[in-house]
Amino acid sequence: MSTDAVLYDHPGPKAKARNLVLTIVFGIALLGLLYWVYSRFDAKGQWDSVLWKPFTESSTWTDYILPGLLNTLKAAAVAMVLSLAFGIIFAVGRLSDHWWVRWPAGAVVEFFRAVPLLLMMFFIFFGVPFLTEQPMSIFWAVVIGLTLYNGSVLAEAFRAGVHSVPRGQSEAAYAIGMRKSQVMSEILIPQAARAMLPVIVSQLVVLVKDTALGYIISYSELIQLGVNNLSANYGNVLQAAIVAAIIYIIVNSILTSFAGWLSRRTRRKGRAPRSPGAATQQVTAEPGLGGGVA
Amino acid sequence: MDVFSDPLNRDVYITGFLWILKLTVAGGAGALVLGVLLAAMRVSPVPVLRGFGTAWVNIFRNTPLTLIIFFCYFGLFSTLGLSLADDIDLNNFWLGVIGVAVYTAAFVCEAIRSGINTVPPGQAEAARAIGMTFLQTLTIVILPQAGRAVIAPLGSILIALCKNTTIVGTIGLMESSSAMKQLINENGDNVIPIFLVFAGTFAIVLIPTGYAFGWLANRLAVKR
Amino acid sequence: MRITRLAATLGALTMALAVAACGGDDEGTGSGSSAKGIEGKAASGKLVIGVKADQPGLGLQTGSTYAGFDIEIGKIIAKGLGVPDSGIEWKTTVSSNREPYIQQGQVDLVVATYTINDERKKVVNFAGPYYKAGQDLLVPTASTITGPEALAGKRVCSVSGSTPAKRIQTDYKDAKLQQFDSYSKCVTALAGGQVDAVTTDDIILAGYAAQDQYAGKFKVVGKPFSEEPYGIGLKKDDSAGCNKINDILKAAATDGSYKKAWDDTLGKSGTPAPELDTAALSNCS
Numbered sequence: 155m156s157t158d159a160v161l162y163d164h165p166g167p168k169a170k171a172r173n174l175v176l177t178i179v180f181g182i183a184l185l186g187l188l189y190w191v192y193s194r195f196d197a198k199g200q201w202d203s204v205l206w207k208p209f210t211e212s213s214t215w216t217d218y219i220l221p222g223l224l225n226t227l228k229a230a231a232v233a234m235v236l237s238l239a240f241g242i243i244f245a246v247g248r249l250s251d252h253w254w255v256r257w258p259a260g261a262v263v264e265f266f267r268a269v270p271l272l273l274m275m276f277f278i279f280f281g282v283p284f285l286t287e288q289p290m291s292i293f294w295a296v297v298i299g300l301t302l303y304n305g306s307v308l309a310e311a312f313r314a315g316v317h318s319v320p321r322g323q324s325e326a327a328y329a330i331g332m333r334k335s336q337v338m339s340e341i342l343i344p345q346a347a348r349a350m351l352p353v354i355v356s357q358l359v360v361l362v363k364d365t366a367l368g369y370i371i372s373y374s375e376l377i378q379l380g381v382n383n384l385s386a387n388y389g390n391v392l393q394a395a396i397v398a399a400i401i402y403i404i405v406n407s408i409l410t411s412f413a414g415w416l417s418r419r420t421r422r423k424g425r426a427p428r429s430p431g432a433a434t435q436q437v438t439a440e441p442g443l444g445g446g447v448a
Numbered sequence: 449m450d451v452f453s454d455p456l457n458r459d460v461y462i463t464g465f466l467w468i469l470k471l472t473v474a475g476g477a478g479a480l481v482l483g484v485l486l487a488a489m490r491v492s493p494v495p496v497l498r499g500f501g502t503a504w505v506n507i508f509r510n511t512p513l514t515l516i517i518f519f520c521y522f523g524l525f526s527t528l529g530l531s532l533a534d535d536i537d538l539n540n541f542w543l544g545v546i547g548v549a550v551y552t553a554a555f556v557c558e559a560i561r562s563g564i565n566t567v568p569p570g571q572a573e574a575a576r577a578i579g580m581t582f583l584q585t586l587t588i589v590i591l592p593q594a595g596r597a598v599i600a601p602l603g604s605i606l607i608a609l610c611k612n613t614t615i616v617g618t619i620g621l622m623e624s625s626s627a628m629k630q631l632i633n634e635n636g637d638n639v640i641p642i643f644l645v646f647a648g649t650f651a652i653v654l655i656p657t658g659y660a661f662g663w664l665a666n667r668l669a670v671k672r
Numbered sequence: 673m674r675i676t677r678l679a680a681t682l683g684a685l686t687m688a689l690a691v692a693a694c695g696g697d698d699e700g701t702g703s704g705s706s707a708k709g710i711e712g713k714a715a716s717g718k719l720v721i722g723v724k725a726d727q728p729g730l731g732l733q734t735g736s737t738y739a740g741f742d743i744e745i746g747k748i749i750a751k752g753l754g755v756p757d758s759g760i761e762w763k764t765t766v767s768s769n770r771e772p773y774i775q776q777g778q779v780d781l782v783v784a785t786y787t788i789n790d791e792r793k794k795v796v797n798f799a800g801p802y803y804k805a806g807q808d809l810l811v812p813t814a815s816t817i818t819g820p821e822a823l824a825g826k827r828v829c830s831v832s833g834s835t836p837a838k839r840i841q842t843d844y845k846d847a848k849l850q851q852f853d854s855y856s857k858c859v860t861a862l863a864g865g866q867v868d869a870v871t872t873d874d875i876i877l878a879g880y881a882a883q884d885q886y887a888g889k890f891k892v893v894g895k896p897f898s899e900e901p902y903g904i905g906l907k908k909d910d911s912a913g914c915n916k917i918n919d920i921l922k923a924a925a926t927d928g929s930y931k932k933a934w935d936d937t938l939g940k941s942g943t944p945a946p947e948l949d950t951a952a953l954s955n956c957s
Contacts, residue, residue: 160569160572160573161491161493161572161576161582161585161586161590162492162493162576162581162582162585163576165493169493173493173494173495176494176496176497177494177495177496180494180496180497180500181496184496184500191528194527194528194529195527198526198527198864200527204885205885213735213736216736217733217735217736218733264651264655264658265647265651265655267607267654267655267658268607268611268650268651268653268654268655268658269611269647269650269651270611270612270614270624270625270650271611272614272615272617272625273614273624273625273628273643273646273647273650274647276625276628276629276632276643277639277643277647279769279772280632280639280769280772281632281639281640281643283772283776284639284640285640288776289776289777289778290776291778359509359510363510363511363512363513364512366512366513366514366515367512367514367615369514369618369853370625370629371769372764372765372766372769374764377512377514377515378764379733382725382726382853382854382856383725383726383732383733383764385856385860386725386726386727386728386732386733386854386856387728387732387733387734388885389856389859389860389863389883389885389886390885391522391856391857391860392522392523392526392527392860395515395518395519395522398515399511399512399515399519402510402511402512402515403506403507403510403511405510406509406510407506407510410510521861522857522860522861522864525866526860526861526864526866527864535848536827536848536849536850540850617832618852618853619852620832620849620850620851620852622851626832626833626851629768629832629833630832630833633768633833636771636772636795
């Protein structure tokens with residue numbers, strides 16, 4: 155159901171007037187709130203030019219914010235690739251016909267989905283070296299933590315996606331003599347990936363945000379460099395955090411709109427599997443929609 | 449496991465998870481209420497409300513929770529002067545609840561909106577045909593069905609929320625991640641058992657919770 | 673069957689990739705040279721020194737480089753070991769990762785407001801002390817707090833899991849403790865009036881008090897209630913390197929480079945350089 159204009163009648167003169175009143179009331183309340191926030195910030199001297207001035211200097215950007223952003227993106231990019239691989243491998247593992255593949259894969263996915271990433275990263279950095287007797291680099295501790303968690307979530311997304319491909323597809327593939335690995339890699343996974351694109355992308359947005367948790371092992375990402383270290387120089391913790399938040403919002407919005415473009419493109423080529431909505435079937439929200447699990 | 453035979457350390461462990469539990473319950477309730485309100489705004493006939501809902505989702509879904517929690521302390525409390533309790537821990541707890549709730553509400557809103565999409569348009573058309581207003585259509589016809597369709601996604605969101613509450617530790621609440629950090633700092637030679645106990649506690653509670661939501665979703669699914 | 677084979681192959685591939693990746697990043701800090709200790713490492717012309725990045729006056733990332741008293745001490749030691757400034761790689765450490773960094777060989781030395789104590793001596797070796805700090809309080813200039821006894825019912829801020837925080841929890845139970853992950857946040861909260869005092873080593877507090885944006889707003893109470901001898905951390909088994917660093921510190925005390933290190937950094941706020949007690953340089957194991 156498209157939400158636009160199905161839930162309410164086309165507004166007549168009375169509804170129009172009522173909507174206008176609501177608009178004005180809500181708008182004024184919102185503006186009032188914003189003004190109050192502004193004036194409180196003002197009263198506390200948070201708009202002081204001294205606190206904002208560092209952001210007009212190029213060294214603030216080249217020495218703190220951009221290197222931090224670069225490290226954030228680097229960790230996110232590597233972790234994205236690895237978690238997609240992890241997700242596909244473990245989704246296939248969980249769909250295996252053999253219990254000795256299915257169960258361990260299931261256990262791994264369930265465990266890493268249930269453990270907070272913060273604990274995971276901390277352990278990978280401080281605990282794993284005790285097991286391997288090898289130092290663990292901060293970068294890889296962050297990337298491995300991100301991969302294990304987001305990869306597990308993606309594994310579940312791929313699995314749900316494979317289930318959403320109509321059974322006739324794999325039956326037809328078997329009928330023309332494809333092997334199981336061919337059916338999986340050429341028929342099921344590509345369609346599952348397309349069906350699950352929204353959830354995959356929102357998980358990747360989550361991944362970008364989660365790099366911020368690297369602070370716990372002092373990974374030099376955007377918040378560590380652009381907020382902590384920068385504000386140690388200028389005492390402008392709040393301002394630095396506002397700038398960092400804006401950067402995060404921009405980066406993630408770009409990622410989301412890229413995903414929108416990608417999904418429109420793939421849809422134009424058509425043949426995205428329809429949800430298995432046969433007449434008698436139970437209807438639940440597609441896991442793909444509105445997805446992302448924070 | 450020697451670490452946990454010391455009652456002091458056990459206290460640290462228990463207090464840590466009690467905070468997680470309280471944050472999850474309070475934050476979850478807040479996120480659900482806020483999320484439903486936001487979803488209603490996003491499908492409402494009033495453009496300003498729709499815009500507000502969209503802005504909320506885009507802002508809070510794209511900002512790391514670490515920063516949101518930080519803003520709760522240094523923005524809401526420090527600058528705007530919103531003090532929620534005299535006790536330091538309790539104040540930080542409520543600031544944490546607000547942070548977790550406004551963040552998670554964005555996800556709840558999107559889940560519910562996708563749930564609304566599963567309700568056949570004929571239902572809303574029929575509701576309007578018998579003269580129901582927008583609010584009636586939404587609350588009597590659409591949301592009850594949508595709610596049952598989004599139980600599974602809401603379950604995932606709740607589980608994510610529970611794990612995310614560990615981030616409230618950044619403003620000084622001794623929740624389980626801070627507790628684990630403290631125990632590891634003091635017992636550097638017992639890193640692995642300490643981690644296994646903390647991670648295991650999360651796994652033991654959250655994995656069954658996930659399955660319970662799956663079961664519930666199947667039971668309550670709208671048969672069509 | 674085929675699927676599992678595919679999965680197994682892919683799995684093995686990822687594993688190999690991960691292992692290769694993990695092994696690839698630790699050039700320059702390899703554990704191979706640790707047998708020869710810090711002197712062996714210095715012979716390669718490179719040193720990795722762990723320092724704080726967010727403590728004004730001591731170890732602070734300013735622009736593309738680091739500045740502060742700890743940084744200058746690090747340079748003196750590197751020079752004594754025959755490593756030029758250009759051969760030093762500064763690595764940001766936080767309080768909780770200093771021991772693992774040394775143990776795992778991620779850094780060769782730690783000069784990061786690192787208090788020598790018996791617990792840490794079990795896992796790392798300490799050269800120094802090169803400075804004797806003490807836990808103190810930073811309060812607004814008009815504050816009536818005169819010492820830790822006056823903290824009852826007051827809100828005091830420190831870094832979570834740090835020794836100063838722990839001391840407040842055990843020795844001054846009536847104080848209300850607020851913890852953050854960095855002192856910068858504590859100082860911001862102090863400036864905003866959310867906490868009544870910030871507590872940690874006096875030298876760190878002095879660094880904040882001397883910053884331009886806080887000039888005249890805060891004072892250090894000046895009644896230290898602990899002894900925090902700052903040492904230079906290195907690997908536990910490197911006694912030779914530890915003694916060598918002590919010799920370098922002794923030389924620095926006599927040739928004036930220690931005083932210069934102070935005057936160029938924390939001394940700028942007017943505090944005269946402390947005397948380096950060369951007789952106390954006896955912590956090497």
